[in-house]
Amino acid sequence: MFYQLEEVKKFIKNHLNVRGEIKGLQRTDTYEIPLDAIREVLVNAIVHRDYTNIGRDIKVGIYDDILNVVSPGGFPNSVSEKDILEGRSEIRNRVVARVFKELGYIEQWGSGIKRIKSSCIKHGLKEPSIRETGDFVDVEIFRIDEKVENDGLATENDGLILDYKKIVLNYIEKNKKINTKELKQLLNIKDTKAKSIFKELMNKNLIERKGKGRSTYYVIRKK
Template sequence: MASEQHPLWAEIQQGEGKALERQRLLQSYDEQIAWETELNSLDLAPLQQAFAQRGKPLDLARMKSLKLIREEQGKDHPTHGLMILLGLYEQVEIKCSRFKGTSMAVFLDKKEYQGDLFSQLAQTEAFIKNHLHLKAEILGLQRTESYEIPIPAIREALINAVVHRDYSNAGRDIKVGIYDDVLNIVSPGGLPHGLTLNEVLKGRSEIRNKVIARVFKELGYIEQWGSGMSRIHELCQEADNPAPAFSESGDFIDIEFHRTEVVESGVMGGSVGGAIGGEVVVQSELTERQQAVLQLIIENPRKSHREIAEALNINASAVQKHLDKLKEAGAIERIGGTRGYWKVKV
């Protein structure tokens, strides 16, 4: 008796069949006409605005050359590429989550972004920034702040996911997960045309979405073909961050950034800000132990290292470590020497 085929496997086979047919026609999915949509029913403003911001016109001729529009039997039609860029398909979505700890068991924050691809990228970047730590560094007399993972590397990874993911199947989207230890970006669609991950990391490129890739290159989101993953690696290296991990699992591509400011168990939420001229100069999260040290100083700004150590039953070197963290965060400042006191700035 013949076994019944699993519906998911049937869907995968159907998708593979369509992909082979597009390959035979030398067309990508996004170059094909979206027959069910009338061109004059579309609001092109988001795309026109994106081009205008780069000082580039977007007239009918340009849209045709980019294959956003194709003419068939004397009539202009939108392509899937135009529909995707405008965010008009259900699968054109980025789901962002901040999880508690290192598993997906508990959500701390969750957002789902639809709309045109450009606004999705901007909203996703803002979500990520909101859940990463800032680290401060003193360069000469200037205090500089940067995110624990370089934002240009994250931006490159998001663009890479948006440009190269598989849009041909509904019900699949890009997922961004932020954990205590990693930032994870997963996009649907394995590597195209038998390309291996090792080849991609060496700079070889096969473009799955030709229309979207052309538009993103035209707008300056892509510098050169095949540079995305190596660029991500270089940006992390320049920031002295751990190398990101790239992997292909099933029909998904996964990029994992390691967080350099790993959240310790029992983190206290909330912002700690020191003010200069009314401006918040740093944002951070403190552990329970650092909160306890801060509370002791608030109660008695002249408390010595030894007194803090005795009160918390920890050694002097641990006290110094926590004080350094509080100073770095802009929460306290030492006024005077051994006979001085702590100025609390929060």
């Protein structure tokens, strides 16, 4: 069960946009959906699902606009949707819940939904949708509405190009120059996107190209 939880988290992370920021000698990755909210949604789905629904599994889907987690079993009969959203909780699977709490996956009973919402809102996302749909609980976490050009380079409006600029300039300041291979490794991106970033920064007169062919590299443009 815990192995499956970690594998699903890994799967979700691999399909999310991520921003990198250099702090000192370390690179810090920030995912478009906060990882603590993802973990909380998955833990809630595992702990509160109805295991008597044989043949029904927890479904996780990643789409252009949302992360969707659907778990079998609606809200417990003794609590309403309003109660759930306000933090009231009733434990359906006491043994599973106790194990998760003892291992640190659950901090406080009834706090999961509030943490999911507050984490997403602090991250700049819309408030997640948590609702009962038939005999299922359906959770939707909204992704960032990226405005991406055909070559995959984020525009300035979504804030990503500003991070790219800072990362590239910081790297050049420390290493005097940067080439395509180094940028690809630094940001974990493909060749076409690296070239697009360099082109954008040159158009802004922030960097200039030196050398030719495979010897091409980029330096900070002198004012």
